Amino acid sequence: MVATKHQEALQLVEQYLIGLGATPLNDVALGGLYPRRGFVGGWRLEVRVANQEITVNVLVGEGFPRTLPRVALAKPPDFPSWPHVERDGFLCLGGGDETFDETEPVEVLKSVLRDAAELLERGISGVNDEDFRSEFCSYWASPRVECPTALSLIKVEGPTRRVSAWTESAPIVVAETDAELRAWLRNYSPSKRLDRELGGAILMWVDRMPLPPEYPRTAEDVLRLARRNSGDAERLLRELCGNHQSVLVVLGGPTQHGPGLGGILIRPPVRSAPGRKRSSEEDLERGFRPGRIPSGLVAERMLGATRISRVPVERADASWVHGRGLDRRAARLRDLSVAVLGCGSLGSQAARLLCQAGVGKLLLVDPQELAWSNIGRHALGARAVFHNKAKLLRDRLLEDFPHVREITAEGRPWVEVAPTIKKADVILSAMGSWEAETLLNEWQLREGRKPTIVYAWAEPHAAAGHALAISRAGSCFRCGFEANGSPRQVLTKWPQGATMHHEPACGAVFQPYGPIEFCYIVALAAEMILDALLAPSAETRHRVWLAPEERLTLTGGVLSDLGRQIAAGRSDGAFQSIAPWPNSTACPDCSA
Numbered sequence: 001m002v003a004t005k006h007q008e009a010l011q012l013v014e015q016y017l018i019g020l021g022a023t024p025l026n027d028v029a030l031g032g033l034y035p036r037r038g039f040v041g042g043w044r045l046e047v048r049v050a051n052q053e054i055t056v057n058v059l060v061g062e063g064f065p066r067t068l069p070r071v072a073l074a075k076p077p078d079f080p081s082w083p084h085v086e087r088d089g090f091l092c093l094g095g096g097d098e099t100f101d102e103t104e105p106v107e108v109l110k111s112v113l114r115d116a117a118e119l120l121e122r123g124i125s126g127v128n129d130e131d132f133r134s135e136f137c138s139y140w141a142s143p144r145v146e147c148p149t150a151l152s153l154i155k156v157e158g159p160t161r162r163v164s165a166w167t168e169s170a171p172i173v174v175a176e177t178d179a180e181l182r183a184w185l186r187n188y189s190p191s192k193r194l195d196r197e198l199g200g201a202i203l204m205w206v207d208r209m210p211l212p213p214e215y216p217r218t219a220e221d222v223l224r225l226a227r228r229n230s231g232d233a234e235r236l237l238r239e240l241c242g243n244h245q246s247v248l249v250v251l252g253g254p255t256q257h258g259p260g261l262g263g264i265l266i267r268p269p270v271r272s273a274p275g276r277k278r279s280s281e282e283d284l285e286r287g288f289r290p291g292r293i294p295s296g297l298v299a300e301r302m303l304g305a306t307r308i309s310r311v312p313v314e315r316a317d318a319s320w321v322h323g324r325g326l327d328r329r330a331a332r333l334r335d336l337s338v339a340v341l342g343c344g345s346l347g348s349q350a351a352r353l354l355c356q357a358g359v360g361k362l363l364l365v366d367p368q369e370l371a372w373s374n375i376g377r378h379a380l381g382a383r384a385v386f387h388n389k390a391k392l393l394r395d396r397l398l399e400d401f402p403h404v405r406e407i408t409a410e411g412r413p414w415v416e417v418a419p420t421i422k423k424a425d426v427i428l429s430a431m432g433s434w435e436a437e438t439l440l441n442e443w444q445l446r447e448g449r450k451p452t453i454v455y456a457w458a459e460p461h462a463a464a465g466h467a468l469a470i471s472r473a474g475s476c477f478r479c480g481f482e483a484n485g486s487p488r489q490v491l492t493k494w495p496q497g498a499t500m501h502h503e504p505a506c507g508a509v510f511q512p513y514g515p516i517e518f519c520y521i522v523a524l525a526a527e528m529i530l531d532a533l534l535a536p537s538a539e540t541r542h543r544v545w546l547a548p549e550e551r552l553t554l555t556g557g558v559l560s561d562l563g564r565q566i567a568a569g570r571s572d573g574a575f576q577s578i579a580p581w582p583n584s585t586a587c588p589d590c591s592a
Helices: 002-019 027-033 105-125 130-134 178-188 219-227 233-241 280-284 295-302 329-334 345-357 389-400 414-421 434-446 515-534 549-554 561-567
Strands: 039-049 052-061 070-073 150-152 161-166 172-175 199-205 247-253 260-266 309-315 337-341 361-365 406-410 426-429 452-458 464-470 541-546 575-578
Touching (some): 002 105, 027 039, 052 105, 070 105, 150 247, 161 233, 172 247, 178 389, 199 233, 219 233, 219 260, 233 247, 329 515, 345 389, 345 452, 345 515, 361 389, 361 414, 389 406, 406 414, 414 434, 426 434, 426 515, 434 452, 452 515, 464 515, 515 541, 541 561
Parallel strands (some): 150 172, 199 247, 337 361, 337 426, 361 406, 426 452
Antiparallel strands (some): 052 070, 161 172, 161 199, 247 260, 452 464, 464 541, 541 575
16 A cells, blocks of 8 residues: 555656656666665756756655655755755755645645745845854865864853863864863773873854855965954964964854854874875974974964865763753753662662753762663663672763763762762662661751752552652651551552562562663652752652553552542553652651
8 A cells, every 4th residue: 555655656746747847867867876865766857946947856765755855956066055955965945844745745746846946046046145154063064074073062152262172083072171071081981091182272252153155275264264253263273283283173153043163173284205205293394403493383384275174063062962052950950969879770770860861960879789680670781790880880871971070989888978978969769778768867867857868669560659859847758657667658559468579599589570660760750859959849749650550450459549549530541640748746767
């Protein structure tokens, strides 16, 4: 049926295009013009735009008519000549979220051709040249970039200033300071040698991003651009180019869609000499004894007709990673810290979520090693087995999120590092131990109920979960439990008896549940932590998550009275709810 619709649509479109004078492109032509593009139909068509005859190729893929036709210039001009025309001549039509009626392929094609004609007319007339500024990052890089994309950790704002760069090997990275750059590189690639001196770089901040005719092609062009800059660009450029090293200039400025960045790499010139190839340093110092040439003259030679590479710059700073510069919480979270006590299935996954959310500092505490039986629900995998959970989790998170400010790990019980965890803004207790968590509750009360502690745990089979935030006022953690550690508030009951299972080993017990159902409880805990960080409350807060009743039934459970009260007839879907937490006058910890 799908193939039939595809063939019918192709025939209708071909009939329409031939009626306009189009010529079909055979499979050989399609493969030669657009290798690996997967087009199954194409037609060459002459269109008249702005009093010019322009030849375009109309192309459809295997998914047509469920996918839109593409239009490409048969003879594309040098890139970039017109906005929204890619290097290979394809026209960027729409924003990628268009809706269309696949049952009317000819009408869809007519709409695409109208959009293409309008785009070309605007490009030829120059009325959309400002799009070169608003979409600067799409057009900046040299046609044949000779070096990898540069990663930026800098604050994307003025003024022009000197920054720090790593250009020795991929990836090229630029940061505000040497310390920030070394920390990022150490996290991202622990095996990388960082004993070399870091290179200098410049953030050249401009009021308006240049248009393509203004893009620099030589180091001399960069110097002219620096002279027009109101800041210290020329002085910094000459200073860095006098050091016999490659220099990275990051051009930055505002656009309609937020600040944009583009990189310029200036390398020392290299010329051939009779019989051998001169090194860049020899070429720069020609006419002088080694090390005797004035740095000012080196700068002059660097900033001559030397060709430069315009390189793309990809933002990797924290504000961009966490919300592409639009999440107002990111800056606050970067200054806050969380101590995670217990780096098992819940703690490890929550720690990862907190890194992804932008929390700047983590302290991971767990004395245990990872076992093979853990990896099905843990954030770490097989390579971490027989290693301390906290320390290996720290290493993994630093590699995955090298921009975080600090992640430390302690492979000792929390009581041995209590002075350190007290400095955290929020503590997550995911230890799952009645003994350890009652001791933690006593400690918090002694410390004046600071900092806030979020306790998180799952009921049997992960059919329900709890996140409890204990702060400066209200009932404490112990208030919600009987003297023997049994919770006073449960959402599920298990008529068949005990839900814990034993391994064939002494004292080895576990709850059988999988990572899919458990992920909701991890999210519940992480969300409670974010609330405690960003919207702290003095009162005790308790939230619960309840699985669909069907899953509960399949595992042999039923809703408790509280569970039925909270579910209120909602048996067909998982949901989160606020729940009360007991205030016990008989609590042995806080009743006084």
